[in-house]
Amino acid sequence: MLIFPAIDLIEGKAVRLLRGDYEKKTVYHDDPAAVALDFKAKGAAAIHLVDLEGAKSGKTPNFDAILRIKEQSGLFCEIGGGIRDLETVERYLSAGIDRVILGTAAIENVPFLRKAISLYGERIAVGADFKDGFVAIRGWTKTASVSEAQFCDQMQEIGVKNLIVTDISRDGAMQGIHLELYRRIAENYGFLLTASGGVSTLDDLRALRALSLYGAIIGKAYYTGAIDLKDAIEVAK
Numbered sequence: 001m002l003i004f005p006a007i008d009l010i011e012g013k014a015v016r017l018l019r020g021d022y023e024k025k026t027v028y029h030d031d032p033a034a035v036a037l038d039f040k041a042k043g044a045a046a047i048h049l050v051d052l053e054g055a056k057s058g059k060t061p062n063f064d065a066i067l068r069i070k071e072q073s074g075l076f077c078e079i080g081g082g083i084r085d086l087e088t089v090e091r092y093l094s095a096g097i098d099r100v101i102l103g104t105a106a107i108e109n110v111p112f113l114r115k116a117i118s119l120y121g122e123r124i125a126v127g128a129d130f131k132d133g134f135v136a137i138r139g140w141t142k143t144a145s146v147s148e149a150q151f152c153d154q155m156q157e158i159g160v161k162n163l164i165v166t167d168i169s170r171d172g173a174m175q176g177i178h179l180e181l182y183r184r185i186a187e188n189y190g191f192l193l194t195a196s197g198g199v200s201t202l203d204d205l206r207a208l209r210a211l212s213l214y215g216a217i218i219g220k221a222y223y224t225g226a227i228d229l230k231d232a233i234e235v236a237k
Contacts, residue, residue: 002214004048005039005047009049009052015028033065039073048164049080055082058082077097083102086119125161165193177208196219202235205235
């Protein structure tokens with residue numbers, strides 16, 4: 001299982017939100033590229049990046065900061081947040097970002113998702129952010145009338161390979177993972193599944209590894225020191 005330490009970006013800074021609430025923001029570092037270099041020093045092979053401003057606006061305000069992270073770290077980088085058209089997908093991929101994550105667009109613009117998958121295959125991931133059993137969109141500010149099962153069924157039919165699943169109620173709350181959510185999806189679908197939100201302890205990672213997941217994202221637990229990234233990477237192996 002791959003460990004994806006996370007960098008969430010607002011105004012070019014590394015931040016964390018509590019349960020997706022933009023009013024509950026903590027700035028952890030003014031230089032996200034330095035954070036990425038620390039990830040690399042601790043043995044990380046990949047980074048999960050989110051443009052939180054882009055998630056709300058559908059634009060790419062942190063594009064330059066994201067490219068600096070990629071260029072300075074040299075690590076595998078996946079980026080999500082506001083990627084809602086093929087022009088933005090191409091902009092990121094042609095600039096050297098390894099994978100882009102579609103969230104809102106996967107719900108609201110299925111033809112775009114199908115086209116992106118047909119053009120770029122596994123360089124496209126879908127971010128499924130669940131709130132009370134339904135999909136949340138537009139930076140988690142709205143909930144779509146699409147259930148967990150409906151969403152997963154559709155993504156499988158379209159041919160999505162990489163699925164990143166977040167339980168918003170656990171994100172940034174340091175309350176552990178929603179293991180049953182990941183178990184349900186892992187047992188019923190064939191996605192390369194990455195768990196996001198709530199990873200707080202090494203035991204959380206052991207439980208996810210036992211499900212044979214593709215990856216796990218670590219956010220707040222890294223920044224607060226609750227999880228040592230070196231230890232996490234060893235446990236995931």
